[in-house]
Amino acid sequence: MILVTGGAGFIGANFVLDWLATRDEPVLNLDALTYAGNRENLASLEGDARHVFVHGDIGDRALIDRLLAEHQPRAIVHFAAESHVDRSIHGPGAFIRTNVEGTFTLLEAARAHWQGLDEAGKAAFRFHHVSTDEVYGSLGPNDPAFTETKTYEPNSPYSASKAASDHLVRAWHHTYGLPVTTSNCSNNYGPYHFPEKLIPLIIANALAGKPLPVYGDGQQIRDWLYVTDHCSAIRAILDAGTPGEVYNVGGWNEKPNIDIVKTLCALLDELKPDPAGSYSRLITYVADRPGHDRRYAIDARKIERELGWRPAETFETGIRKTVAWYLAHQDWVAHVQSGAYREWVEQNYTAR
16 A cells, blocks of 8 residues: 555646556545645545545644554555645745655654554655755756756745755654655646646637636746646655666656746647637736746656656647546536635544
């Protein structure tokens, strides 16, 4: 069994679904069900004995200790995090509590559990920490892509909190010997992405006839990674990654934000045309956000060289799959945006 934290969120849920579609090893799924965590993401696993869901917080040490003692997972895959830059600017406290203090609590519980294992169990155990390319800061237009040895230069409360968690994970390996690995990924996209991030927001707004907001001049460049490719990279790291190592995971798809928006408009024009005209008419430039990094780019050659991983999707194939998924799941978007889901969680899932 493996323990996945944040397994009802965007990347975490995709990982759990992908894991159980490719392997029979059970998953213990711990999620606090904050606004971006959604049990509906895991609806296809209802009744599947391989999936054990627990509503709880990574900051609850007693709960973590109990779960580790009861289920004896051979690995922890740590997705749970506050991840939206805009929210971190307006309310950084939650990011420090979850990303820094929560990771610390999880590391301490994992260390205590690991130290109690026999030698074979210790050798087999892994703690995998999922992080972001944003910890590396911003690149100039001609700068080389981020490698694993790039200096950390976080520029937002979100990226600073993730940088802090990365450093904690590294320290717990070097100080205590905890067998950890870390992956720093580029921008993910795909199914079940909460519609506050660029791609799902643009799709949802376009279908609702709302403005499509583009920060500044729209020339901020990101490397885009289809979420199931990210999942396969994490599986490769769990299978063969070296303890103490960091692996950058990217899609080899650098695109300016405005190009992403125009691509989405063109796909929607093709797949669900609007009688009022092209969705591109809704593009609206808005004031840039504070400290907006100009460019991210991942050099993913290390994970290819050492573990044989490369993304399976191009941006063109992945973005078409993504738009098709959102068109087929408009009820999911409406539900998570309505507030009804939050009321349902409060009525049906109290923390335990």
